[in-house]
Amino acid sequence: MTGAGISAESGLPTFRGKDGLWEDQPVQEVATPRGFARDPALVWRFYSARRAAADSARPNAAHLALAELERSMGDRFLLATQNVDGLHQAAGSERVIELHGSLWRTRCSRCQRPSFEDRRYPVAPPLPVCDVCTEPGVDAALLRPAIVWFEEMLDPDDQGEVVRFLRRADAERAPLLFLAIGTSGIVYPAAAYVRYAKELGAGTWLANLERPENDWAFDHVVEGPATAVVPAMLGLAGS
Numbered sequence: 001m002t003g004a005g006i007s008a009e010s011g012l013p014t015f016r017g018k019d020g021l022w023e024d025q026p027v028q029e030v031a032t033p034r035g036f037a038r039d040p041a042l043v044w045r046f047y048s049a050r051r052a053a054a055d056s057a058r059p060n061a062a063h064l065a066l067a068e069l070e071r072s073m074g075d076r077f078l079l080a081t082q083n084v085d086g087l088h089q090a091a092g093s094e095r096v097i098e099l100h101g102s103l104w105r106t107r108c109s110r111c112q113r114p115s116f117e118d119r120r121y122p123v124a125p126p127l128p129v130c131d132v133c134t135e136p137g138v139d140a141a142l143l144r145p146a147i148v149w150f151e152e153m154l155d156p157d158d159q160g161e162v163v164r165f166l167r168r169a170d171a172e173r174a175p176l177l178f179l180a181i182g183t184s185g186i187v188y189p190a191a192a193y194v195r196y197a198k199e200l201g202a203g204t205w206l207a208n209l210e211r212p213e214n215d216w217a218f219d220h221v222v223e224g225p226a227t228a229v230v231p232a233m234l235g236l237a238g239s
Contacts, residue, residue, distance in 0.1 A: 001193060002066075002081045002088070005182020005209055006226045010057040012085055031149045036109065040127055040142050047145045048121040050084075051103050055119075059091035062181065062226035065234050067092035076174070078165045080158075082183060082190055084147055097158050099190055105146035108133060115146035159189060166197055176202035179233075182226050185212030194218065207233060 004014040029035045030046040059067075070077045070093055080097040081088055086104050088096050106118035111133035122128055129140040148154055169176040178197035185191050185206075194217045198204050206218040207229045215221050222229050 001178070001183060001190060002079065002083060002181045003183025003187075003190075004083060006060075006062050006230075007057070007083055007085055007087055008182065008209075009062070009225060009227045010060045010085075010087060012053060012057050012087075027150060031147070032151050033149060034151070036142075036144055036149075040144070041125060043144070044122040044127055045124075047103065047147070048123050051119070051121055054085040054087070054103050057085065057087060059087045060227050062230040063087050063091035063093070065231040066181075069234050070095060078162065080162050080190070080193070082187060097161055099148070099154055099158055099162075101145070101147040103145065103147070106143050107146040108141050109144045110141035118143075154189065162193060163196070166193075166200055166202075169202075170200045176200060178202045178204045179207070180205070180218070181207045181230055183208065183212065185214035185217075205233070 004012070008014055029039065030043050036043045066079060066088065070079065075095070078095050078097065079088060079093055080099055082100050084098065084100055084103045086102060101115075104117060104119060105115040106120075106128070107113070107115035108130040111130060113130070113132045120128065128143040130143055134140045166176070168174075176197060178194055180194060183190070183206075191214055194204050194214070198217065204218045204220070206212070206215065206221045207226060208221070208223060209225060210223060211221060222233060
């Protein structure tokens, strides 16, 4: 499982740290349904800036090491990420569960149409509207970033896929290793996965710049920058 810390070395700020994204912008204004309803233009400006930053970022050595690990393990590997920047996929990872959604997908704020790939950067009115449920003479349904905001539930299918993967390892009596990288350890339900994995007998490791609030949940904690720590942990240093 990965969090914002793995992308920090690609130049993308974390959310809660010094100089984090929420430091200058109140989270309730740009990452809640209420904030979008109040000022959708502000929200779109914020996420368009995030898209532009992610578009110019490149996968770092930690992203590449995980992609290489997946190539060697196949379907015995699953990557659940709290990140929305798409850098894991850019590095070559394919078995990726994006728990908090994706910067590069958009959905309707009203109807249930599936989210779709979208690389636009709306920064000013007119804001994009849904071409499925918006009809002449009816209030336009604004499109919104396909991000799981605060006060919203994670996709149960995504959560279920993580749990099924862990249960499959348990059913097959396969050795199970849970590795968390660059995560604060305080955002649920992702923070609960390590405890569930441990209940199933997994060895639990954490690679993080500093010790998080739930470091007690891990058998091993390795402190340091992800670009140095992760390739070394996976035996891929120098590759």
